[in-house]
Amino acid sequence: MTLASDLTDLTARDWETGPEGVVRFAVVGLGGFARNAALPALVEADYCEPTVVVSGSAEKADRIAAEFDADHGLTYEAYADGAARDAYDAVYVVTPNALHLPHVETACEFGKGILCEKPLEATPDRAEAVVSACETAGVPLMTAYRMQTDPVVRRLRELVRSGGIGDPIQLHGGFSIDVLGGSRGPDQWRLDRDLAGGGALMDVGVYPLNTARFLLDGDPTAVAGTTSGDGPFADVDESVAFQLRFPEDVTASFTAGFSGDGERFLTIRGSEGTVELRNAFSVGGERRVRVRRDDGEIDLTGPGTDEVREEFDYFADAVLSGWDIGPDGQDGLTDVRAMQGVYESAASDEWVEL
Incomplete structure (x- = not known):
C-alpha cells in the first residue's frame, strides 16, 4: 500500500446514498454559531432546509426567520407548546449545554429526530437523560460531532x-x-x-x-x-x-x-x-x-x-434512508x-x- 493510494479523494461522501426528499429542521437556539455557521449550512445543504427557528426573543426569532427564509419564528415557550410542530421533521438543539435536555424532551414528545450540539449536556446524569428520552420515544439522536x-x-x-x-x-x-x-x-x-x-x-x-x-x-x-x-x-x-x-x-x-x-x-x-x-x-x-x-x-x-453542512446532510441521509447514525x-x-x-x-x- 502506497501513500498515494492511502489518501484519496479528500472530498468524498462515503456515507451518501442519495435519498429522495428533505428533512425540515427547527433550529432551537439562535446564538452566534447558529446564525453564522448552522443556518447558512442548512440553506446550502442537499437534503435539509430550515423551516422553523426558535429563540428566547420573539423579535429575534422573527428577524432570523426572515433572514433565512424560514416559515416560522417561535419563542421557546411556543416551541414547547407545540406551535408549528407540523412544519418540521427534526430539531437541531444549539442552546447552552445545560438547556439541551428540555428541548430534546420536547422533540421526543412530538416524535421528531434530534441533532444535538456537543457536549450532549452539562453533566453525565443529564446526558444520560437525553439518551434515555430518545430511546424511549424511539427517535433518532445524533451528537453534533462535525x-x-x-x-x-x-x-x-x-x-x-x-x-x-x-x-x-x-x-x-x-x-x-x-x-x-x-x-x-x-x-x-x-x-x-x-x-x-x-x-x-x-x-x-x-x-x-x-x-x-x-x-x-x-x-x-x-x-x-x-x-x-x-x-x-x-x-x-x-x-x-x-x-x-x-x-x-x-x-x-x-x-x-x-x-x-x-x-x-x-x-x-x-x-x-x-x-x-x-x-x-x-x-x-x-x-x-x-x-x-x-x-x-x-x-x-x-x-x-x-463540515457543518456535511453534518446536516449526513443526519438527513440517515433519517431518510434508515441507516444507523x-x-x-x-x-x-x-x-x-x-x-x-x-x-x-x-x-x-x-x-x-x-
Missing part, C-alpha cells in the same frame, strides 16, 4: 484503521480559542458553570477527545487532568491538560484553552509512521495533512469543506463521562478509571 463527517478526517480514519501507520501508540493534540475575543465579554454562558458544565474542556477539549476516539474506534479506560483559571475564568477552566489511556496500551495527551495563542492540531504516532493534522478543528478549514512512513512522506491540503447519543454520553472524569482527576490529583 469532525466525524469531515471528509479529510474520515480518510485519516481509514488510513489509521487499515494499519497505514502500523499500530497506534500515542496521540497528541490541542484546541484553544480566545473566548473573550471580538465583541464577546465575560458575561457569556460559556463562563457560567451551571450553564456550560465546565470551561475549555467542555467547549473545545471535546474535539480532540472525540476525534481521537473516532480515529481509534475505541474508548478511554482511564483519564487524568489538571485545570487552571482565575479572574473571568474563576467559575470554569481557562485551560486544561489531560491524558487518556486506551486499550492496547495506546495513550493520548491533549490540551484545551480559552485564552492565549490559538492551536488546532492532532498527531497520531504509530509503530510504522506518523500522521499530523493541522488546522484540525476550524469550521470549514483547509486541513493540512502530513504522513511520514518508511516508504516516504506526503503533504496534502484538504479543501475547506463545510454513527455519532449517536451514546457517543456523546461517553465523552461527557470522560470529561467529568478529567474534572474529578483535577480535584483529586489521581487517575480516574472509567
Whole structure:
C-alpha cells in the first residue's frame, strides 16, 4: 500500500446514498454559531432546509426567520407548546449545554429526530437523560460531532484503521480559542458553570477527545487532568491538560484553552509512521495533512469543506434512508463521562478509571 493510494479523494461522501426528499429542521437556539455557521449550512445543504427557528426573543426569532427564509419564528415557550410542530421533521438543539435536555424532551414528545450540539449536556446524569428520552420515544439522536463527517478526517480514519501507520501508540493534540475575543465579554454562558458544565474542556477539549476516539474506534479506560483559571475564568477552566489511556496500551495527551495563542492540531504516532493534522478543528478549514512512513512522506491540503453542512446532510441521509447514525447519543454520553472524569482527576490529583 502506497501513500498515494492511502489518501484519496479528500472530498468524498462515503456515507451518501442519495435519498429522495428533505428533512425540515427547527433550529432551537439562535446564538452566534447558529446564525453564522448552522443556518447558512442548512440553506446550502442537499437534503435539509430550515423551516422553523426558535429563540428566547420573539423579535429575534422573527428577524432570523426572515433572514433565512424560514416559515416560522417561535419563542421557546411556543416551541414547547407545540406551535408549528407540523412544519418540521427534526430539531437541531444549539442552546447552552445545560438547556439541551428540555428541548430534546420536547422533540421526543412530538416524535421528531434530534441533532444535538456537543457536549450532549452539562453533566453525565443529564446526558444520560437525553439518551434515555430518545430511546424511549424511539427517535433518532445524533451528537453534533462535525469532525466525524469531515471528509479529510474520515480518510485519516481509514488510513489509521487499515494499519497505514502500523499500530497506534500515542496521540497528541490541542484546541484553544480566545473566548473573550471580538465583541464577546465575560458575561457569556460559556463562563457560567451551571450553564456550560465546565470551561475549555467542555467547549473545545471535546474535539480532540472525540476525534481521537473516532480515529481509534475505541474508548478511554482511564483519564487524568489538571485545570487552571482565575479572574473571568474563576467559575470554569481557562485551560486544561489531560491524558487518556486506551486499550492496547495506546495513550493520548491533549490540551484545551480559552485564552492565549490559538492551536488546532492532532498527531497520531504509530509503530510504522506518523500522521499530523493541522488546522484540525476550524469550521470549514483547509486541513493540512502530513504522513511520514518508511516508504516516504506526503503533504496534502484538504479543501475547506463545510463540515457543518456535511453534518446536516449526513443526519438527513440517515433519517431518510434508515441507516444507523454513527455519532449517536451514546457517543456523546461517553465523552461527557470522560470529561467529568478529567474534572474529578483535577480535584483529586489521581487517575480516574472509567
